[in-house]
C-alpha cells in the first residue's frame with residue numbers, strides 16, 4: 002500500500018490521539034484511508050457527542066483542530082473533549098493538551114476538561130512546560146511516520162479489537 006503525500010500532514014488533535022494508540026493508524030488517518038464508517042464504536046462516539054452536554058457549544062473548528070465543547074467559566078476559556086470511555090485516557094490527555102497548546106500559540110490561555118459521560122467522570126487537564134516539550138517531540142514523530150512511503154506494519158495491541166481499521170489490518 003503506497004500513496005503520494007507531498008504536503009505536511011495537518012497536525013490536528015486526531016493524529017495526536019492516534020499517536021498514543023497506534024503508529025500505523027496515524028499513517029492511515031493522515032493519508033486519508035477511510036476507516037469503516039459503520040463501525041459500531043465510531044457510531045457510539047458520534048451518538049455520545051450529539052446527546053451530551055447540550056448547554057455548551059459543540060464542535061468548534063480552530064485551525065487544524067476541532068474542539069468538542071467550548072465555554073467560558075469565570076473569565077477562563079474551557080475546552081472540553083468528550084470520550085466514550087477512559088480506557089485510552091493517556092491519548093485523551095495528550096490530545097487535549099495539544100488543543101491547549103494550539104490556543105496558547107494563538108495568544109489564548111485555556112484549561113481543558115476531559116469528559117466521560119457514560120462513566121459520569123471528568124478530569125482537568127492543564128498545559129505544563131513538560132507537556133509542551135513532549136508535544137513538540139510528538140509532532141516531529143508524526144511527521145516522520147506520515148512521511149513513510151507505506152504504513153508501519155500492523156502490530157496486535159489492545160486497541161485492535163475496537164479499531165475501525167481492524168478489517169484492513171487483519172483480514
Ligand code: SF4
Pocket residue numbers: 022023024025026154155156157158160161162164165166167168170
Ligand atoms: S487494527 Fe490494530 S494495528 Fe491496525 S490500525 Fe487498528 S490498532 Fe493499529
